[in-house]
Amino acid sequence: MFYLLKNFLPALSRDTIRYYEKISLISPPQRDINGYKIYTKINLKEIRFISSEKNWALH
Secondary structure (H helix, E strand, O other), X not given: OOEOHHXXXXXXOHHHHHHHHHOOOOOOOEEOOXXXXXXXXXXXXXXXXXXXXXXXXXX
């Protein structure tokens, strides 16, 4: 199953997610035939984990 991130993680900007990809905090997403990024359940789990750790560190 594939996901659009804005539906699951609206609080994160595209720039933040791109940054996570750039510094290899998350696995690179696959791309469809048109070049759009396809995020999997694994990508979502990675992003949620990073977000939760980031929130925990701020408290």
